[in-house]
Amino acid sequence: MSTILDVARRAKVSIATVSRVMNNSPHKVNQSTRERILEAIRELDYRPNALAKGLLMKKTMTIGIIIPDISNTYYAEIVRGIQDVADQSGYAVMLQNTDRKQERIINYIYLLREKLADGIIFSGGIIHGYETLSTLKELRERVVVIGRHEVDFPAVRVDNIGGATQATQHLIDLGHKRIGFIGGPERSTTAIDRFTGCKSALAQNSYPIDGSLIKRGNLTPQSGYLAAKELLEQSGKITAIFAANDQMAFGAINAAKELGLNVPDDLSVVGFDNIPLSSYFEPPLTTVEIPMYDVGVAAMRMLIDVISKKSIEKVKFFGTKLLIRGSTGKNFKK
Amino acid sequence: MSTILDVARRAKVSIATVSRVMNNSPHKVNQSTRERILEAIRELDYRPNALAKGLLMKKTMTIGIIIPDISNTYYAEIVRGIQDVADQSGYAVMLQNTDRKQERIINYIYLLREKLADGIIFSGGIIHGYETLSTLKELRERVVVIGRHEVDFPAVRVDNIGGATQATQHLIDLGHKRIGFIGGPERSTTAIDRFTGCKSALAQNSYPIDGSLIKRGNLTPQSGYLAAKELLEQSGKITAIFAANDQMAFGAINAAKELGLNVPDDLSVVGFDNIPLSSYFEPPLTTVEIPMYDVGVAAMRMLIDVISKKSIEKVKFFGTKLLIRGSTGKNFKK
DNA sequence: TTCCTGTGAGGAATCGTTTCCATTTATCTG
DNA sequence: CAGATAAATGGAAACGATTCCTCACAGGAA
Incomplete structure (x- = not known):
């Protein structure tokens, strides 16, 4: 894996200039220099190291979704909605499946807290116990929950x-x-x-x-x-x-x-x-x-607002709809 | 979020010593010093920054799973198997859902390549096109695929x-x-x-x-x-x-x-x-x-071997079993 | 007393980025 | 021609951890 230094050497410039090109910063870079650098980047198939960048910028452009049960198709559409919005906004999505194990929930929250994620969407409804709660409280500025919880966080709820x-x-x-x-x-x-x-x-x-x-x-x-x-x-x-x-x-x-x-x-x-x-x-x-897809979309939008500290509505509420099909009928007995 | 420096200051020691306690390194640390540090860690609820650690160590203890369709319950059991093994081995799992979109597949592979993951389990069967392929080739040392692919990687296959x-x-x-x-x-x-x-x-x-x-x-x-x-x-x-x-x-x-x-x-x-x-x-x-659960288990075990450069079997093969239930019967026509 | 050994702790380099500040060189103004 | 300004680039600090190397000091042996 090549680093920014490799690129700089090959293009015979400093790493600062390479960085400017990579992030097409407002700083001026001479056209010919820029092309030389782009060429070097292509040749080396250079990609900036996300860890180094994240460490410095305190932003990884990654969000985490914690769901209780991946085999429940119920959550699939939520994830789709979240992902579609995330893709548009340049966020990558990490999905964590807890199987409702308290231990895993805690682990994942810590994992995400340790800065691998800018924000978390927590779904599944069960948050309790001292440790989970206190950790989440600290994360108030970067968590959105789906469903009703003990904690009062920005939330997307379903009726x-x-x-x-x-x-x-x-x-x-x-x-x-x-x-x-x-x-x-x-x-x-x-x-x-x-x-x-x-x-x-x-x-x-x-x-x-x-x-x-x-x-x-x-x-x-x-x-x-x-x-x-x-x-x-x-x-x-x-x-x-x-x-x-x-x-x-x-x-x-x-x-x-x-x-x-x-x-x-x-x-x-x-x-x-x-x-x-x-x-x-x-x-x-x-x-x-x-409307699970919409729930996902709303949750991700809300999270983006939370992260960017925009003023947000604390709760978004979705209604449900009864679909009458063949499994119910009049009671003829008695 | 407190850092190792905060802990060091509070315990009145150097960061080196804090690090030694955190990783209980073979280096000797005086018992009373150790306790002072542990106390500080507890008080500050300190957790090491995974990005900094990963940057230095070139290891994040995280692996990624790329699946084509989260709403297909088919993949749920694979993920379970992978996760159970990962949990035992101290690996965290990131799940990426591609919805079979080529663009997402590439994005995720890059994301993981940029060192957010030590290894990747790629399932879903579609790998093609120049870009995907060349990237994956470079990743030869840290990818296991599930299913048959154009590329010859360590693989878990199903009959x-x-x-x-x-x-x-x-x-x-x-x-x-x-x-x-x-x-x-x-x-x-x-x-x-x-x-x-x-x-x-x-x-x-x-x-x-x-x-x-x-x-x-x-x-x-x-x-x-x-x-x-x-x-x-x-x-x-x-x-x-x-x-x-x-x-x-x-x-x-x-x-x-x-x-x-x-x-x-x-x-x-x-x-x-x-x-x-x-x-x-x-x-x-x-x-x-x-046997999807077993497939997941095998894939994760294989990946661990690949990462640690142990000698591995290149392909693990699983058989299938026909379950005869009510939807099939004799043909009485003609 | 002097020298040596072992224990415990600290200093500083390092990982790969971004960005502030400084510096060089060229161009323009009066 | 001197001085100011602008354009283009480089140097170095910083992010938060790990770990090698060095060092201080206490105690024991000669």
């Missing part, structure tokens, strides 16, 4: 509560009396909000909140399958299930089929997220759509 | 040809005479290999290779749907489809349903990859399983 309320109301409107709920991880604020929205709709319609109708999964199809099986096998038949994400909804539908139930005739199922495969399922899944 | 042969043979064994094939992007070596495997099985059984039975998609369900529609609507009915990945297979199944065909009674469909949702589909998808 999970409203979406869940709508989804539940949809089931109620269809005449379902006993509705099962499959929630997500205990400490995920997203999952908590979806549960809150569900309860809120039930309350508004004077439905009782029955603990036996509430199960928890870890967002995988498998966990949805298991939770639905429990719900469906216990006494007091239910006719509808609202799952906190699409994957679990798919699992739930499978459990129903296995028990000989028809979806939607015997059991209505609603998911959340509208992942790309949702409409390809049998039956196509009724779910709540989130 | 796509064999898997595709098996899948096609399975359809032939079921008595299908006219088998449609939905391939992937033109320049993806993975997609090419799967096509090769398909053709090979056809040839072995003396089946003609009919251009009208071959369509191409871009790996999304939507593209599989469109391709299948074309296949099914043209004259000369087919009774089976082999799609180059699961997502397209899902799309194909949808197209069949829409045309009033039953899967598997009227049409058998085989996918490739066995993504997590495959078994939850209706009908559960017959597909080819790839």
Whole structure:
């Protein structure tokens, strides 16, 4: 790997002049000198060392995204939105997958704090514990979070509560009396909000909140399958299930089929997220759509503002939309 | 952010001594001095600047993964495998999503070349064009590729040809005479290999290779749907489809349903990859399983060897396994 | 007392950049 | 022709770490 010194020697100038050409600085450089330098750069395939530059400038033009689960397609569109904006603005993007492991979250935050990144977009909803929190606080000037968190940072939020309320109301409107709920991880604020929205709709319609109708999964199809099986096998038949994400909804539908139930005739199922495969399922899944791409775009725009210390809106809020497809239907029982 | 100098001043020692404590070097440091320094480090929440360290040491303990499409769950397990090994070995992982854009691929390779990463795992199968290639060649000492490429680098490969042969043979064994094939992007070596495997099985059984039975998609369900529609609507009915990945297979199944065909009674469909949702589909998808997690583990292990210049095996090969589920059945027609 | 050895600590070079300031040379003005 | 101004370039500091080399000092041996 050649350095700026190699280029300078080959072009018979000082490194200062090479640097001026590289960054086409306002400083004047003689046209012929410039060409000689450009020639040398080309010949050596010179690229400035980002570490040296970053060390001096305290800016790496790199931002980090921390996501909890790379296999959840839910996050894919967020990343796309972020990346498209980042590309336009000259930022490179590092993606860190935590698998929801606290230890990894901390590691990555430190990694990014140690100046490898100018800013961080933190998604996933779980921030807690002393260490994570204090570190992030110090980073106030270069973090944007997606979702609701303990910390009050610039944030992009999604109306999970409203979406869940709508989804539940949809089931109620269809005449379902006993509705099962499959929630997500205990400490995920997203999952908590979806549960809150569900309860809120039930309350508004004077439905009782029955603990036996509430199960928890870890967002995988498998966990949805298991939770639905429990719900469906216990006494007091239910006719509808609202799952906190699409994957679990798919699992739930499978459990129903296995028990000989028809979806939607015997059991209505609603998911959340509208992942790309949702409409390809049998039956196509009724779910709540989130504008994930836009969320990503907004988060990155906000981060750029934060980094450049522009005045910013502290919170950007996105609504959701209920997509009614084939997995829900009227309750004919009783 | 405090620096090593801040720590040195607070502990009233030189930066050299602080550094010795930080890296617990073999050099002797008096116990009381050490404690004074540790105390200062704690109080200031000092963390060494990774850029400065990297600049000097020419090692960042960071590796990059370049993947073509973050929304393809196919890659999720690879990343998991890589990350688990990396974590154990003290490496941090940066994930770069290219969306198959040549420009991004080049950018990321440069980014990583500029020393932000000690090594790169390149997956996705498309490497071509002068610029990409020459850059990578220079990086020979710190790149491992996943899949087959133009360049001869240390590689982890998957038997796509064999898997595709098996899948096609399975359809032939079921008595299908006219088998449609939905391939992937033109320049993806993975997609090419799967096509090769398909053709090979056809040839072995003396089946003609009919251009009208071959369509191409871009790996999304939507593209599989469109391709299948074309296949099914043209004259000369087919009774089976082999799609180059699961997502397209899902799309194909949808197209069949829409045309009033039953899967598997009227049409058998085989996918490739066995993504997590495959078994939850209706009908559960017959597909080819790839040990993606193991591929990731192998790639990272190989990269560590490459970086440390250990002698390494140049290629590690993984087999595939046909999983027969509900989407394929005997051909009863004719 | 003198010399030697070992322990513990500090000084300074180094990595590859950017940029401030100084310097050289040429050109212009009066 | 002297002095001022402008254009083009170079020198050197700085960023924050690691590590080689040097040095001070205490204690033991002769």
